[in-house]
Amino acid sequence: MSLLEVTHVEKSYGDEDVLRDVSFAMDRGDVEVIVGPSGAGKSTLLRCVNRLTEIDGGTITLDGDPIHSLDVNDLRRRVGMVFQDFNLFAHRTARGNITLGLEEVLALDHATAVERADAYLDRVGLADQADSYPAELSGGQKQRVGIARALAMEPELMLFDEPTSALDPELVGEVLEVMTDLAAEGMTMLSVTHEMGFARSAADTLTVLDDGQIVERGPPEQLFENPDHDRTAAFLGRLTDLEQ
Ligand SMILES: Nc1ncnc2c1ncn2[C@@H]1O[C@H](COP(=O)(O)OP(=O)(O)OP(=O)(O)O)[C@@H](O)[C@H]1O
Ligand SMILES: [Mg+2]
Structure with a gap:
């Protein structure tokens, strides 16, 4: 059985079919990268998977469970999400950002939560920043706290929505390195990103979404070297140009 099955999903905002x-x-x-132009529906798709947005048609199942039948907190414990703009709590330290969910959602006792938070901070290379507040961290460090916070819930699936897009170029690498390690360790990852180096090296599957529809989906090398659709070639060609 697939871990995630998205079947005939429809979503509209007003009369706009997204x-x-x-x-x-x-x-x-599996590591899947989704690309597509602005407004294609990429963020909406991720938001549907953890029910930040409800779908209008079709079904989404996680390990066979229809997500609409799950308790939403249970779903979000099983599906971690990392956002472009970090979404850290400004008044909590790096460690405090992580222990919050562990204590309130998983009901771990404080000492156990701290121990787990520190282990995940160590995993993203931030063992020495546990007591820092977000304002004291670089963008790359903030995003690594965001990743550690999601990982600490020990999810079955991780969603990433343009996790490096808000970063200065010199900070992108440290975040991609954490994501590449996670991919290599077998984490199931569904990631919207324009980082084509990551897509080529870490993704099993690349999906092009345009105007709310999957245009093409397959192994990254196939979409880069031998795309079936002109829109894929045009879009990936343009992205690759931007990186040079
Ligand atoms: N909460 C909302 N209410 C109304 N319309 C929305 C809402 N969220 C998204 N949309 C619309 O849905 C469409 C798809 O948006 P979405 O954010 O999913 O695109 P995207 O592919 O993530 O784009 P980007 O690359 O710019 O992040 C857009 O036209 C957007 O304006
Ligand atoms: Mg988006």
Whole structure:
């Protein structure tokens, strides 16, 4: 059974159809990168998977469970999300950002939560920043706290929505390195990103979403070298140009 199954999903805002008959599946350990132009529906798709947005049609299942039948907190414990703009709590330290969910959602006792938070901070290379507040951290460090916070819930699936887009160029690498390590360790990851180096090296599957529809989906090398659709070639060609 697939870990994530998205089947004929439809989503509209008012009379704008934002996702149109979107279907795909991910197995455990799969790393999938979604690309597409602005307004294509990429963020909306991720938000549907952890029910920050409700779908209007179709189904989404996580390990066979229809997500609409799950308790939303249970779903969000099982599906971690990392946002472009970090979404850290400004008045809590790096450690405090992580222990909050562990104590309030997982009901871990404080000492256990601190121990787990520190282990995940260490994992993203921030063992020495546990007591720092977000304002005292660089963008790359903030994003690594965001990743550690999501990982500490020990999710089955991680969603990343342009995790490096808000970073200065020199800070992108440290975040991609953490993501690449996670991918290599077998984490199931669904990531919207324009980082084509990451897509080429870490992704099993690349999906092009345009105007709410999947245009093309397959192994990254195939989409880069031998795309079936002109829109894929045009879009990936443009992205690759931007990186040079
Ligand atoms: N909460 C909302 N209410 C109304 N319209 C929305 C809402 N969220 C998204 N939309 C619209 O849905 C469409 C898809 O938006 P979405 O944010 O999913 O695109 P995206 O592919 O993530 O774009 P970007 O690359 O700019 O992040 C856009 O036209 C957007 O204006
Ligand atoms: Mg978006």
